[in-house]
Amino acid sequence: MHVLKSLRAALVTAVAGTALVAVPATTANAAPPTSAIEVSSTTLHPGDTLTVTQTVYNTASFTITGAKGGLYAQGLPLTDFVDLVSCTGAIICYPFDGHYRADFGDLPGGESRMAVFTFKVRDDAPGSYTLRHQLVGDNYSFDALTGPVITIVPNSADVGVSLNAVAQGLLRSRITYTITVTNNGPADATGIRVTTAYPAGMSYAGSSNCARVGTTRTVNCDVASLASGASTTRSFSADAGLLTLGSFTATAQRTASSPSDPNAANDAASRSCTALTSLLVRC
Structure with missing residues (x-):
């Protein structure tokens, strides 16, 4: 009797153990999403290139005719943000009603397709x-899925200004001011203007690439364009008068450039010189 009870207990334990082991084996692998995307970057500037790789998967048991991958900007036309440059992996890619599509043709159940958009x-x-x-078709469409937030940062060009002054000769009262303009980037800069002011008591003596404003002591030095990382110089001269004595200071200030300049700390510069007499000036 004792042996029979032991066998019965062992059998119950074995059955119970088998049931516990069998539970994980019934878990099936999840199907891929009907659409998945990968983007090359989520922070961009105007003019940058963005690559979006879209993979669509038909989870239905029937063929989706005219299957297409769709890319959208939530609540806005995607065509307002990016232009299509090229597309690979699809029959054709094109803008449609404010968004972009990749045409794959018929897509049987359980199969996937991939397209790479370049914008x-x-x-x-x-x-x-x-x-x-989203995966859309002529006979069936799946729900649209949410991807990442794409942030477009306006272009900027950090234009820096420095000013140097040289007194020409020991017994000369003429000072040549040289403005160095540097574009620290990241974008190219256009329409740069540096406005300089020479000290009172001095007279304008000319320039080959700057222009005096009327009869004032203001001189505008313009640079039409300057590539990121490049520098250029502009210069003008002014003569000290008989009453120009002691220390006097000239200033230079960036007053215009495009695109926006994010760093005001290097937009201005100054340089002081000293007149011991009207004919003896040191800088």
Whole structure:
């Protein structure tokens, strides 16, 4: 009797153990999402290139005819933000009703397709947007899914200004002021103007690349364009008068450039010289 009870207990334990082991084996692998995307960057500037890789998967048991991958900006036309440069992996890619599509043709159940979109950020792109994506077809469409937020940062060019002054000769009263303009980037700069002011008691003596404003002591030095990382110089001369004695200071200030300048700390410079007599000036 004792042996029979032991066998019965062992059998119950074995059955119970088998049931416990069998539970994990019934868990099935989850199907891929109907659309998935990868983006090359989520922070961009106007003119930058953005790559979006979209993979679509038909989870239905039937063929989706005319299957397409769709890319959208949530609540806004994606075409306002980016222009399509190229597309690979699809039959054709094209803008459609404010968004972009990749045409894959018919897509049987359980199969996937992939397209790589290359976009260029528009110069007038309005700001940030949430990227959405979807598998759509002629006979069936899946829900649109939410992707990352794409942030478009306006271009900027940090234009720096420095000023140097050289007195020409020991017994000369003429001072040549040289303005160095440097574009620290990241973007190229255009329409640069540096406005300089020479001290009272001095008279303008000319320039080959700056212009005096009327009869004032203000001189504008313009640079039409300057590549990121490049520097250029502008210069003008002024003569000390008979009453120009002691220390006197000239100033230079960036007053215009495009795109916006994010750093005001290096926009201005000054340089002082000393007149011991009207004919003896040191800088």
